[in-house]
Every structure is written in C-alpha cells, then in structure tokens.
Amino acid sequence: MLTAAEIEDGLEDAMSSQANRVIDIDNLSLTFETNDGPVHALSDIDLKIEEGDFVSFIGPSGCGKTTLLRVIADLEQPTAGSITVNGVSPEQARINRAYGYVFQAAALYPWRTIAKNVALPLEIMGLSREEQQQRIQKNMELVNLAGFENKYPWQLSGGMQQRASIARALAVEPDLLLMDEPFGALDEIVRDHLNEQLLQLWAKTNKTVVFVTHSIPEAVFLSTKIVVLCPRPGRIYDVIESDLPRDRNLDIRETPEFLKIAHRVREGLKAGHSYED
Amino acid sequence: MPALLAWFVVAMVVVGLFSTAFKPDIGILEAPQLALCLVLLAILGVRYELGFMRNWIGDLALGVVAALAASLLISAAGRHEGDAALGFWALTAATWAAFWLFVERLAIWKSRSLLTTRIVNLAIPAIFGITLLILWELIVTGAGVPKVLLPAPSEIWLRMTTSVPTLWADFQQTFLKAVLVGFALGCGAGFLIAILVDRVPFLRRGLLPIGNLVSALPIIGVAPIMVMWFGFDWPSKAAVVIIMTFFPMLVNTVSGLAASDAMQRDLMRTYASNYWQTLFKLRLPMAMPFIFNALKINSTLALIGAIVAEFFGTPIVGMGFRISTEVGRMNVDMVWAEIAVAALAGSLFYGLVALLERAVTFWHPSIRG
Amino acid sequence: MSDTALTAPRSTNPFAGLMSGTLGPVLVVVLAIFAIWYVAAVALNTPFQQDMYERANQTDVPMSQLVRDTLAQERPVLPAPHQVIVEIWNTTVEKKITSKRSLIYHSGITLSSTLLGFLIGTLLGILLAVGIVHSRVLEKSLMPWVISSQTIPILAIAPMIIVVLNAVGVSGLLPKAMISTYLSFFPVTVGMVKGLRSPEVIHMDLMHTYSATRLQAFWKLRLPYAVPYLFTSMKIGMAASLVGAIVGELPTGAVAGLGARLLAGSYYGQTIQIWSALLMAAFLAGSLVALIGALEKLTLKRMGMAR
Numbered sequence A: 001m002l003t004a005a006e007i008e009d010g011l012e013d014a015m016s017s018q019a020n021r022v023i024d025i026d027n028l029s030l031t032f033e034t035n036d037g038p039v040h041a042l043s044d045i046d047l048k049i050e051e052g053d054f055v056s057f058i059g060p061s062g063c064g065k066t067t068l069l070r071v072i073a074d075l076e077q078p079t080a081g082s083i084t085v086n087g088v089s090p091e092q093a094r095i096n097r098a099y100g101y102v103f104q105a106a107a108l109y110p111w112r113t114i115a116k117n118v119a120l121p122l123e124i125m126g127l128s129r130e131e132q133q134q135r136i137q138k139n140m141e142l143v144n145l146a147g148f149e150n151k152y153p154w155q156l157s158g159g160m161q162q163r164a165s166i167a168r169a170l171a172v173e174p175d176l177l178l179m180d181e182p183f184g185a186l187d188e189i190v191r192d193h194l195n196e197q198l199l200q201l202w203a204k205t206n207k208t209v210v211f212v213t214h215s216i217p218e219a220v221f222l223s224t225k226i227v228v229l230c231p232r233p234g235r236i237y238d239v240i241e242s243d244l245p246r247d248r249n250l251d252i253r254e255t256p257e258f259l260k261i262a263h264r265v266r267e268g269l270k271a272g273h274s275y276e277d
Numbered sequence B: 001m002p003a004l005l006a007w008f009v010v011a012m013v014v015v016g017l018f019s020t021a022f023k024p025d026i027g028i029l030e031a032p033q034l035a036l037c038l039v040l041l042a043i044l045g046v047r048y049e050l051g052f053m054r055n056w057i058g059d060l061a062l063g064v065v066a067a068l069a070a071s072l073l074i075s076a077a078g079r080h081e082g083d084a085a086l087g088f089w090a091l092t093a094a095t096w097a098a099f100w101l102f103v104e105r106l107a108i109w110k111s112r113s114l115l116t117t118r119i120v121n122l123a124i125p126a127i128f129g130i131t132l133l134i135l136w137e138l139i140v141t142g143a144g145v146p147k148v149l150l151p152a153p154s155e156i157w158l159r160m161t162t163s164v165p166t167l168w169a170d171f172q173q174t175f176l177k178a179v180l181v182g183f184a185l186g187c188g189a190g191f192l193i194a195i196l197v198d199r200v201p202f203l204r205r206g207l208l209p210i211g212n213l214v215s216a217l218p219i220i221g222v223a224p225i226m227v228m229w230f231g232f233d234w235p236s237k238a239a240v241v242i243i244m245t246f247f248p249m250l251v252n253t254v255s256g257l258a259a260s261d262a263m264q265r266d267l268m269r270t271y272a273s274n275y276w277q278t279l280f281k282l283r284l285p286m287a288m289p290f291i292f293n294a295l296k297i298n299s300t301l302a303l304i305g306a307i308v309a310e311f312f313g314t315p316i317v318g319m320g321f322r323i324s325t326e327v328g329r330m331n332v333d334m335v336w337a338e339i340a341v342a343a344l345a346g347s348l349f350y351g352l353v354a355l356l357e358r359a360v361t362f363w364h365p366s367i368r369g
Numbered sequence C: 001m002s003d004t005a006l007t008a009p010r011s012t013n014p015f016a017g018l019m020s021g022t023l024g025p026v027l028v029v030v031l032a033i034f035a036i037w038y039v040a041a042v043a044l045n046t047p048f049q050q051d052m053y054e055r056a057n058q059t060d061v062p063m064s065q066l067v068r069d070t071l072a073q074e075r076p077v078l079p080a081p082h083q084v085i086v087e088i089w090n091t092t093v094e095k096k097i098t099s100k101r102s103l104i105y106h107s108g109i110t111l112s113s114t115l116l117g118f119l120i121g122t123l124l125g126i127l128l129a130v131g132i133v134h135s136r137v138l139e140k141s142l143m144p145w146v147i148s149s150q151t152i153p154i155l156a157i158a159p160m161i162i163v164v165l166n167a168v169g170v171s172g173l174l175p176k177a178m179i180s181t182y183l184s185f186f187p188v189t190v191g192m193v194k195g196l197r198s199p200e201v202i203h204m205d206l207m208h209t210y211s212a213t214r215l216q217a218f219w220k221l222r223l224p225y226a227v228p229y230l231f232t233s234m235k236i237g238m239a240a241s242l243v244g245a246i247v248g249e250l251p252t253g254a255v256a257g258l259g260a261r262l263l264a265g266s267y268y269g270q271t272i273q274i275w276s277a278l279l280m281a282a283f284l285a286g287s288l289v290a291l292i293g294a295l296e297k298l299t300l301k302r303m304g305m306a307r
C-alpha cells in the first residue's frame, strides 16, 4: 500500500516531468544474450534530461553509448528498469515521431536524390507536397546544402552526406535530436564547422540534443551536461554539468574554464578505464 | 603482341601472294584488286613498327581495308568453292589477324567524348562477331564443307530472307505466345509469392531451401507432363516456362527483400513507418538488383523452355517443332535460320531487360561505376 | 503493430525451438507438398476412373474404393508418390544394372555425359576467365559474346549438333557432352572473372610493391580469392550441365539416358515412367550439387577460408 505522502510525491514527480523533463531513465539495465554468454551492455543507468539540454555521452568504444541512445529511440528494449521519453514510453514517443535520429553513417538511400532523401520521413508522415517542399528547402539551407537538391548521395563527399542526413533528421522538426557520433568520420576542419552550426541551431530552436561522441573537445564544446560512461558493464561514471555560457564559439576552447571541464572529463575516462584493468 | 600480329599479317600476305591460292593452279596475283588490297593491308598493319601514320586515321584505314579484303576474299572463294589451297588459307589468316589488330588498336583508343567511347565499346564486340562470321564463311566455302554439316552464313541469310512467313509464324507461336505469356506469369507469380513468403517467417524458412534446391533441378523435364495435361498448343509450353521462371524469381526476390541493412531498417523504425511504407520505400528498391538478376536469368530460360517443350508434341508450327522436323529432313540451313531468329529474339529480349535494369537500378555501384 | 521489426516472439511452446530453425519448417513444407500431391492425384485421376466405372456399369462406388482406385491406375494423369517410388524401386534395385530397363543404367549414361561436359566446360570457363582478366582486348571483345552466347537457345541446336555429328561418325558421349559444355562454361566464366577481380586494389598494390610478376600475383592473390566464386559457379554449371545432357538425349530417338526415358514415356503415355525419370534426375542434380558443396567446404577449410 502506498501512503498518501508517497502518492503526492509521485504526483509531484509526474508534474515536474510533464513540465520540462524530456528523458527519465531509472535503474535501467540491458543485457544482450549472445552465443558466448551474456553481454552487460548497460547496467543501473539513472539519468534525467531536461528540455533544452545538450547532453553528450562520452566513453571508450564498447561502453554502451550507442546502446543507450538506441534504448531512448526504442531501437533496443531494456531488460530491466524504466525509461520515459516526453513522459511516455519510448515506443509511444517513436510513434508520435518525437525525435530525429542521426546515425553514425549517413544511411542515405542511393536511389533517391538528396532532396528526396530529406523528404523520406515527411512522405512517411503523410505531409502535403507544399509542406514537404518547404521543409526540404529550409533544412537544406540550414545545413548549407542548398543547390545540391538534385544530386545523388554517391555524388557527394562524406561530409556533405552526413549533413544531408542531419537535414533529414531535422526535417521531422522534432523537439528531441538523438545523434550517434554524427561527425565521427569527418576531418577536423569540417567537424569544427559542423559543431559550430549545430550549436547555433540548438541555441536558435531550443531543442533537446543527446549527442554521442568519443572526442573530449567536442563533448565539452557542445554540451551543457556531459555523461561519462565506462565499460564492462556499461555504466555512468560521472555526470558533469557545464557552466560554460550557452552562447559560445570555437575560441572558447582556449579558455581555462573549458580546459578545466575537459580535464575533469579526461580524469573520468581514465579512472573508468583503470578501474577495469 | 600487336607487333607480333602485325608481322604475322605481313608473313601471311607474302605466303599468300607467292603460293597457289586455289586448286589446281590459280595464284592470287590473278585477282589484282585482291592482291593490291592485301599488300595495302600488310603495309597498314606494320605501319606502327615502321613508324608512320601512328594515329586513328591509320587505324580506321586498317579496318576499312581489312573489310574490303574480306569481301574480295569471300567472292573469290565463292568462285572456287572447295578448291582452297595454302595461299587462300594464308590470306584468310592474314585477314583474321588484321581484324584482330584493328580491335587491339580500338581497345586502346582514348577518346574525349562519352559518345565515341560508347560507340567504340559497342563496335569492338560487333567487329569480333563479324570476324567470326567472315571466318565461318571463308572456311566453309573455301574447304567446301557439305551443306548438311554446316551451311555458310550467306546461305543461312538467303534462307532467312526467302522463308519469312514460316519463320514469322513459328516466332509468333513460340515467342509471342508461349515465351512472353509464360515469362510474365512465372515472374509475376514468383514475385508475389516471394512477398508473401517474406511476410511469414515460417514459410521463408521452410520454402527457401526447397526453392534453392528446385532451382538446381532439371525442371525442363516436366515438359512431357505439361504437354499431356495442357495439350499440344502453346498453353502447355507457357506452363513449362512458368514453372522454369518461377523459382529463380522466388529465390532472388526473397534474398533481395532481405538485402537492406540493419541501419536502413532502423531508420525506417525511427520514423514509425508501417510495413507497406518500408516495403515500397526501402526494401523493394533494395531488392531491384536481385529481381533484375532473376529477370535476366529467366529471359534465357524462358526461350529454352518453350523450344524444348515443343519436342514433346506441338501443332505443326513453332520454332522447336521446325528445328526437329527440318533436322530430320537434313534441311540444315532452315534449322540455322530458325536458330538465328531465336538468338536474335533472345538477345533482344535480354538486352531490353538489361536496359530496363540500367534505368531502374542506376544507383547501384555495379551500374553507376 | 505498426513497425517492421522481425523480432522472434519468445514463447514457451516446446515446438518453438524446432520450428525456429530451418529443419522443422522444411519438413512441414515437404509434408504439405506430399499431401497436396495426393489430393491432386485423386482429383485429377477421378474423371478417368469414373469413366471406367460407367463402362463397367458399376454404380455408386464407395468413396474409399474410388480413392484407392485413383491411386492405383496404370497410366494416371498424375501418379501418386508411392506409385513413383515403387516404380523407382522396381527399376533400380530389382533390375540388373546392365538391363535396358534399369533406371540406374539410364542414369549412368546421363551422368557420364554430364560429368564429361561439366569437366570440359569448367576448364574452358576458367581458361576464358583468365584470358579476359589479363587482356583488355579479350575482355572488350569476348565478354559481350560470352553473355550473349547464352541468349542463343543452345538446347534448340542440340538436336542438330547431335544429328550432324552422328552423320560424320561422331556419336556416343561426346555430342551430348558438348551441349553440357556449352551450358556449363558460362556460369564458370562469369563467376571466375568476378572472382579473379575480387582482390581489393590495396592487395594488388601490395603485390605491386613486392614487384611480383603477373604470374605470381595470379597464384598468390587472384586464384585464392577466386576459389569461393569458382565453387559457387560450379554448382550452377553442374545443374546446367545435367539439363544439357538430358536435352541432348531427346533427339537420338530415345535410345538411352534419362532424357530418353522422358521421351519414351511421353510417347506411350507412361506417366509413372516419366515421373520416376524426373525424380531420378532431381536426385542426381541434388547429389551432384551437394557433392560440390562438400568439396567446397573441404577446400575452403583447408585454405582457412571457411566461415
């Protein structure tokens, strides 16, 4: 039996999550059953993400960053614990088209032009032609791809392809953007440029972004909250709230505040590692 | 290699000019045009080695002179059927080598425009085929091979032009009726069943191994049964074609539908896309290369199936029927005429499917590359 | 459910394990095929049987009698599986191998021309592929013809090749084998060209840095890479070769071989004989392909390529 106080407590929790809690993960674990025995990809994850946050997951490869993001996107089912997205189950959130997902590779369809690729989710959502056209144009401009509408993916460079896939995710106009190492395969200069653009976009639209990376500067530069994960079993080692101003540019990377946060992230990564070996 | 070929041409021309071309005692010098032509050919052949006209004009001239020499040789052989001697064979070899040289040069042509590249790429196999025909003609007429063994291409052509109505009637019966109907129904059924099978995992696991096995079986053997069931006319042939084309389509479509990778399917999932949307927007386009593979295989299987099925009973019309009866009467030129029609129809059919494939799967690395 | 995830439902049904592999479903499908076969046999043979009853003035024959009779006709429209199996048994185990009525004798004849044709076809295919991979001219001039050679319905020429070669005194195995060769060289050529070209550029470059000769690059790089392709195309080639051998037997006047059995059966309406020859051919094709499959496994294991 629940006491009245507990119910009230729960209610309050629900109220506040309705107000601005986008992702609420409680005690979540995920174990893959493989032929070589179980793999504990995630264990005992607790994480709250508020509206307007820019959250980065950072950690060595194999620590479960992708898996955690996929759980949020309902591409993977947890084996224990609970998770809500926008106050509902991930499946319901997915059906509501609550988020846009950017994969590690561009995953564009080679038989569609860039514009048609961006239109793909819009067609599935059943939007009108004019609406589609308008969103394509807007988002192609946003990622600096105007003029490449009628090219095919294989005619574009890797960076342009990745930008197209971001445009495709943005075209859904989600309040939540899930990005899995979107710039991992790009060179440093393109990456810097896209980081800046992403940040501007985020500042302009007040979206919530969950961003997976294994680059410390990238994580610190972009995030308001950095989640350091460590492997075997995959778990959260540290959560760092960044006190850098929301409005920042690439020069901030030289400041002592930036370096201090970067140092803390690096320490976290090191500790998480040595703990294991 | 080209140098070797060039000197080979020269040597053969020299041999040809100074030995008897035809029995009993006719030298090639008695046909001055031909002799002149061949001398020119030899000179053009070795011009690279001698160091002049090292350009495409020289290459083209080589081709033109080789063609001229071939036609003169053919007419000379026609006048002395079956009397060929050493000189003639040497000249035949020289012409063949000259054509080879020509193709060799064409293959290393570097062209600026896409169009010329296309034309050259078409011309090379065409010239190769024509060379084979010329050799066939020269050898058959030169050596006087009996008609019942192997008629010359010119005789086959003559036969084709004089028996157009028969050929057309056979073509209609076998190709337009049995092949096309069977092909359409067999491929269509294979495709639809594949989609059904793909939807039901149990069927996919149960039917696919069997489909794979059946694809390797000599299905053509059902022809006598189909003839018994559906009678002598074209429906029984169409039935054979349906069965033969069904399984390749089934197996290929099912594996094509499984060809999309996990990330692409996840992408559709994040859009909460339903079964049909995923099918039409992702899985079918992805399956197209496989489907066209089946269509190409089937385009040749269909013709084979229909013709062979006619061996087991037909009304007195049809390509298979004609071939088996004319072989019995030793009318080999008619048989070859029928084969030429079949080959032409088969190649056109295949070419059409391949063209369609280019248009539909333009995005596939094997095509766009 | 609105999405397409093909997640297998976890159930506690003890049959679930059996049915989630391939064996269970295949068995079920095979059983279903047999069931349909029996039903179809009864349905297709009933009209003739009823005719018989009418002629014998038998009225109101019980259903069980009808079923039994339709499955035991001498020349049924569709023989029942057990009839075919009995026929196969009678013509294999019960007959001496040398007998003209032994199915093993006929299979042996078809098998020998299949194998000879397959052997020549495979060698020819490999040779052509090696030439095509190493010579630009051959590639450009020959490859299109290799492909269009298969649009010529060679099976249509089969009777002529055989009759003509018979006329010049070449008879027996070789003419039939030639048709098998023609059908089987094609998949081998295409597969081998693909296989010999499958080493990645980086590996070819590596060979280049060793200044390996073309021959060395061929033996050490191209050939090992091509082996899996070779086996795959040999399976297709073997199946095609058998088709060639069977069709090659059609025009020789139904003397010997599985094709001849098919033709003779269709002349005399011996449906059971047709079906038994057909099943035998299917069995032959299946075992030949399986044999190559086993050889493939063994070779790849030896080469350390087995997955």
Ligand SMILES: Nc1ncnc2c1ncn2[C@@H]1O[C@H](COP(=O)(O)OP(=O)(O)O)[C@@H](O)[C@H]1O
Binding pocket: A032, A033, A034, A039, A040, A041, A059, A060, A061, A062, A063, A064, A065, A066, A067, A068, A234
């Ligand atoms: N579908 C799966 N089946 C089995 N194991 C998996 C699967 N997906 C991921 N894993 C395992 O889970 C762990 C975490 O993987 P992942 O989330 O991809 O790591 P990261 O993205 O941080 O590099 C790894 O050990 C990986 O091998």
Ligand SMILES: [Mg+2]
Binding pocket: A065, A066
């Ligand atoms: Mg990852």
